[in-house]
Amino acid sequence: MLSSFFILCVFSAVGFAQTSAADDLFAMPDREAQRAAFVRAEKRVWQMDNVELMETVQSLSDYPLIPYLIERKLSDRLQLSDEEQVRAFLVQYEGTPLARKLRRNWLQYLEQRQRAALFVEFYTATSDAALACAYLDFTVALGTDITRLYSQIAELWTVAESQPKQCDGIFKKWIAANQLSEDLVLLRIQKAADGGQHTLIPYLRTLLPKEKQYLADLWQNTRRNPAYVKNSKAFIGQYPLIEADIMSYGLTRLVWRDRNLAVQIMQKAETSMVFTQAQRAHIYSRFGIKLAIDDHEASEEYLLKAAAGADDPEVMRWHLAYLLRQQDWVRVVLLIENAAPQKVAAKKYSYWLARAYEQLGRQDEANILYKQVATHRHYYGFLASARVGLPYQLENSPVVVPDELVFKVKSLASSQRAYELRKLGRQHEARLEWRHTQGQLDEDEKLATAVISSAWDWPDQAIFTFSRHGYLNDVTRRFPIAFADIMVREANKKDIDPEWAFAIARRESSFMPDAVSPANARGLMQLLPSTAKYLEKRYISSKRLLDAETNVRLGNKYLRYLMDKLDNNQILVSASYNAGWRNVQKWLPQVEALASDIWVELIPFRETRNYVKAVTAYKQIYYAQLHNEVVLPDEMALAKASVFERFIATPIPVSL
Numbered sequence: 111m112l113s114s115f116f117i118l119c120v121f122s123a124v125g126f127a128q129t130s131a132a133d134d135l136f137a138m139p140d141r142e143a144q145r146a147a148f149v150r151a152e153k154r155v156w157q158m159d160n161v162e163l164m165e166t167v168q169s170l171s172d173y174p175l176i177p178y179l180i181e182r183k184l185s186d187r188l189q190l191s192d193e194e195q196v197r198a199f200l201v202q203y204e205g206t207p208l209a210r211k212l213r214r215n216w217l218q219y220l221e222q223r224q225r226a227a228l229f230v231e232f233y234t235a236t237s238d239a240a241l242a243c244a245y246l247d248f249t250v251a252l253g254t255d256i257t258r259l260y261s262q263i264a265e266l267w268t269v270a271e272s273q274p275k276q277c278d279g280i281f282k283k284w285i286a287a288n289q290l291s292e293d294l295v296l297l298r299i300q301k302a303a304d305g306g307q308h309t310l311i312p313y314l315r316t317l318l319p320k321e322k323q324y325l326a327d328l329w330q331n332t333r334r335n336p337a338y339v340k341n342s343k344a345f346i347g348q349y350p351l352i353e354a355d356i357m358s359y360g361l362t363r364l365v366w367r368d369r370n371l372a373v374q375i376m377q378k379a380e381t382s383m384v385f386t387q388a389q390r391a392h393i394y395s396r397f398g399i400k401l402a403i404d405d406h407e408a409s410e411e412y413l414l415k416a417a418a419g420a421d422d423p424e425v426m427r428w429h430l431a432y433l434l435r436q437q438d439w440v441r442v443v444l445l446i447e448n449a450a451p452q453k454v455a456a457k458k459y460s461y462w463l464a465r466a467y468e469q470l471g472r473q474d475e476a477n478i479l480y481k482q483v484a485t486h487r488h489y490y491g492f493l494a495s496a497r498v499g500l501p502y503q504l505e506n507s508p509v510v511v512p513d514e515l516v517f518k519v520k521s522l523a524s525s526q527r528a529y530e531l532r533k534l535g536r537q538h539e540a541r542l543e544w545r546h547t548q549g550q551l552d553e554d555e556k557l558a559t560a561v562i563s564s565a566w567d568w569p570d571q572a573i574f575t576f577s578r579h580g581y582l583n584d585v586t587r588r589f590p591i592a593f594a595d596i597m598v599r600e601a602n603k604k605d606i607d608p609e610w611a612f613a614i615a616r617r618e619s620s621f622m623p624d625a626v627s628p629a630n631a632r633g634l635m636q637l638l639p640s641t642a643k644y645l646e647k648r649y650i651s652s653k654r655l656l657d658a659e660t661n662v663r664l665g666n667k668y669l670r671y672l673m674d675k676l677d678n679n680q681i682l683v684s685a686s687y688n689a690g691w692r693n694v695q696k697w698l699p700q701v702e703a704l705a706s707d708i709w710v711e712l713i714p715f716r717e718t719r720n721y722v723k724a725v726t727a728y729k730q731i732y733y734a735q736l737h738n739e740v741v742l743p744d745e746m747a748l749a750k751a752s753v754f755e756r757f758i759a760t761p762i763p764v765s766l
Contacts, residue, residue, distance in 0.1 A: 144173040145173075145530070145533060148176075148179065148534075149534065152179055155179055155182050163179075163183060166179070173530075174526035174527045174530045175530050175531070177199075177203060178208065180199065181199065181208045181211065184196060184199060188215065188216060188219045190223070193228065196216050199212060200213055205549075206524065206546050207546055213232065213234065214236075214238065216232060217229060217233060217244075220232065221244045221276065226252055227248075229244065229245065229248050230248050230249055239266060239269075239274055240274040242262075243273065243274070243276045243279075243280050246259055246262060246280045247276070247279045250280065250283060256283055256284070257287075260289055263280055263281070263284045263289070264284075264294060267290070268297055269301065270298075270302050270304075270305065270306025270307060271306055271310075295314055295317045295318055299311055299314045299315075299326050300329065300359075302314065303330065303332070303333040303359070308330065311329060311330045311333075312330070315327070315330075321348070324344075324348075325352050325356070328345070328353065329359075332360040332363075336359075336360040336364035336367065337360075337364055337367070338360065339356070339360035339364065339379075340371065340375050345383070353384075354384050354385050354389055355389070357379055358385065358389045358392060358393055361375060361376055361379070361396075361397075362393060362397075365397050365400045366400055373397070373401075373408060376393065387420075388419075391415075391416055391419030391422070394412045394415040394416035395416035395420070395422050397412040398413035398414075398415070398425060398428060398429070399413075402429070403428070403714045405435055409432055410432060413425055413429045413432065423453075426449060429445060430445060430462060430711070431711045431712050434708045434711055435704075437469075437708075439465075439469040439470050440466075442465075442466040443467070446462065446463045446466070457488050457490040457491060460482060460483050460490070461479070461480075461483050463479055464478075464494065464497070465497075468497070476497075480497045481494070481498055484500050484502065484503065486503065487502070487503055487504050487583075487727075489723040489724070489727040491503065492726070492727055504585050504731065504734055506583065506584070506586065507583040507584065508584050508586060509557060509576075509584045511554075511557060511558045515554060515558050516558050518558075519547070519558045520562060522547060522550075524544075525544075525559075527543045528540045528541075528543035528544040529566065531543060537623070537624045544559070544563075544571055547559065556575065556579050557579065557581060559571075560575035560579070560581065561587070563575060564590065569620065570619070570620040570622035570625075572587050572590065573590075573616075585731060585735075589612075589616060590621065591612070591732075592615075593615075593621065593634065593662065596658055597612055597662055598736075600666040603663075603666065604666040604667060604669065604670035606669050606670060606673070607733075609730075609736050610725075610729045610732075611662075611665070611669065612729075613724075613725045613726075613728035613731075614635060614669070614687060615634050615635050615665070616728050616732075617728060618634070618636040619633065619634050622634070623658050624656050626656075630652070632652060632655040633655045633658070633660075633665075635664070635666075637655055637665060639652055639655065641664075641668060642664050645664055645671065646664070650664070668687070672686050672687065676694075680726075681706045681709070681710065682694055682698075684722045685713060685721070685722050688717065688718045693715070697709075697712065697714065710722050710723060
């Protein structure tokens with residue numbers, strides 16, 4: 111029978127883990143033939159009858175991906191008569207990516223056919239709102255007291271976006287039970303306005319009593335244009351705490367658009383609005399940071415107010431940056447020495463305290479701190495090494511994992527599935543299986559997966575696993591010489607330091623060749639299709655950008671393009687690679703040159719600031735690996751506005 115057949119298939123597929131443990135699991139002579147046979151079978155599995163599928167499974171013998179064939183057959187044309195087969199598969203592969211996929215497909219099938227009892231039986235908690243709402247609706251339909259579900263329903267309702275149609279039924283029941291409070295409506299309006307689906311606000315407004323509907327209007331108008339908060343007559347004071355929330359939201363957005371207007375409005379709001387201490391601290395910190403970025407005379411006033419109201423690390427960071435721009439070394443010392451001891455101990459502040467001592471002629475004190483910071487494998491550690499003429503420290507301590515533990519982890523069925531998926535070029539599915547494997551392991555076994563990832567030439571998973579579990583000193587595995595032939599060849603072609611190209615790729619993608627960012631930057635060196643088109647003077651498909659050869663060639667071509675424009679200044683080019691040269695142009699000093707360590711601290715974008723620091727440090731690590739020596743890093747070049755004078759008028763696409 112069909113049911114018995116599928117159960118047999120399922121259990122025959124899992125025998126692999128027990129029967130092959132003593133074999134060389136990844137070098138079997140017929141493995142390539144099995145891979146090819148699996149791919150052929152997968153393409154036509156939906157056409158197979160039971161007999162052919164059984165013969166195919168038997169012919170594949172112990173091939174690890176047999177469960178994928180069975181899942182595809184089950185998911186292809188689900189029917190109610192498949193209940194037992196689905197149940198057997200889910201029991202056998204509980205928690206795996208395969209089980210999650212089949213369960214989702216099965217639940218969607220049952221929801222469409224309104225099979226309430228079966229849906230509730232098979233349901234497990236999920237982030238899928240449509241399935242979660244269907245579960246609650248079916249649960250109530252089957253007799254569960256809805257009062258037991260109120261908190262779950264409220265959580266699903268109070269989100270920043272519209273929910274799927276499957277939620278309509280349970281929401282109507284919940285609202286009919288008088289559970290929708292004004293506070294929940296206002297909370298959802300706030301979420302919709304603050305980065306959510308603001309088009310929801312007009313509908314949500316209708317759920318408020320008339321005397322509170324003006325609050326929805328305030329949120330909507332302030333979302334559309336933060337300068338709306340200058341309209342003091344709109345803030346009537348009827349609900350001052352909520353109005354203060356809206357004013358705070360508007361001011362902290364407005365300061366990035368029109369700082370002078372924001373400061374002017376805040377000066378009045380200080381006395382007219384009922385701000386909480388937390389709201390004031392938030393406003394002060396956003397104002398202080400933005401004004402410090404702009405070198406505005408009022409920035410320090412707001413930074414000091416923010417520091418007095420809350421412990422925000424960004425406030426002290428930007429206060430330091432503001433003083434560094436002024437090169438007010440006396441006040442740099444005062445700021446750091448008066449900070450909490452744990453902050454002073456941070457490598458960043460120790461380095462800058464040493465720099466201030468040095469500038470003030472207190473060289474002995476500076477050297478003591480420099481030498482302490484120089485013991486660390488870190489951006490500031492490498493800068494400190496340069497200041498006192500010491501070779502920098504890699505702190506390399508390779509992890510040693512017993513062979514038997516490595517073999518045990520490699521022998522797991524899920525490990526073998528991950529390996530085979532990667533061999534077939536299915537990187538995403540391979541990562542899902544590998545993460546599932548790691549989720550079942552203890553700490554020592556997880557460490558083994560990092561070592562195995564490295565041995566399998568799977569650099570992104572080695573990097574992520576070492577980092578996720580705090581094993582940071584296995585430098586050679588955390589900073590692999592991945593795609594070495596391509597990386598070195600293409601860098602040399604464009605006269606780019608290979609260690610710098612490796613550093614860029616390590617920061618951009620962790621050597622994940624199929625990486626795609628939310629902005630659609632793609633591949634090892636994270637190139638936008640528009641950038642590739644400009645560089646090549648022709649269309650380059652998004653798919654081609656995931657090809658390692660193409661991506662690395664264009665990535666180095668882009669680095670050379672930026673180097674030619676930016677006077678071969680790697681600090682500026684690294685910043686431009688991340689944020690675009692137009693932004694870097696705006697950030698450069700216009701009056702006199704700044705030491706580049708100061709300039710880096712003044713980069714307005716946190717991501718770019720951290721990016722430049724990381725790439726600068728990674729370059730030193732890769733130099734040591736590529737040249738098998740640790741050298742004294744050069745003093746970083748000055749960041750000069752004049753480097754733009756010879757090309758500023760050249761028309762360059764905005765996308766670059």
